[in-house]
Amino acid sequence: MAPTVERKKIDLAPLKAANVPIFFIVGGPGSGKGTQCDKIVAKYGLTHLSSGDLLRDEVKSGSPRGAQLTAIMESGALVPLEVVLDLVKEAMLIAIEKGSKGFLIDGYPREVAQGQQFESEIQEAKLVLFFDVAEETLVKRLLGRAETSGRADDNIDTIKKRLHTFVTSTAPVVDYYESKGKLVRINAEGSVDDIFGVVVANLDKVTSKI
């Protein structure tokens, strides 16, 4: 039986009223989502929310909700949709109160249903940036990150499982947004600065009003 998750009612009215642009940031584990988001924040001042960071913060907080998450994340599987979406909503509301002018939602959606539920409950994404990197490169980068990250999921066994989850659950997200004409596929094998150049060229087309 699936574990029951604690949920509370979240009033989304202020978030919907603000109607700020939302960008989904998708890519395999180690594709450079976090790295590029830091650079986007520095240039455009958008609010960066990483679903993985929100989950790790929840674990650290010692909440009952957090306690259920560690085992799932160490197994390389996806956390239940409602848990992630509630954390994202709560973080977005806090940022809106502080005057956020738009969001980078990093590591979300990781399955098509997550995208559909987010967009039906909150607002449509403006664009989906997909960082496209070969598996071999992802493994190399994650093993490099493992040396300093302290992350329980940066080890070869969990990395293999996370890659499997990416192929089975998240690759369909890429196809889904491509068919909607919202996908920006970025070859992310090159240097951080070269990739950022492509990111900027794409964001500049749609962020002139931010």
Ligand SMILES: Nc1ncnc2c1ncn2[C@@H]1O[C@H](COP(=O)(O)OP(=O)(O)O)[C@@H](O)[C@H]1O
């Ligand atoms: N373009 C790149 N070339 C080489 N290494 C990179 C590049 N982008 C990110 N990295 C490194 O790869 C690792 C994973 O990057 P990260 O931004 O954490 O990816 P993600 O958030 O998609 O898992 C980090 O150690 C980061 O420094």
Ligand SMILES: Nc1ncnc2c1ncn2[C@H]1C[C@H](O)[C@@H](COP(=O)(O)OP(=O)(O)O)O1
């Ligand atoms: N949107 C989401 N839905 C379900 N599980 C998620 C999720 N975002 C993150 N997780 C869970 C499963 C991931 O393997 C783990 C770490 O995510 P992450 O920090 O975004 O990884 P990375 O930046 O290496 O791609 O947290």
Ligand SMILES: [Mg+2]
């Ligand atoms: Mg990340």
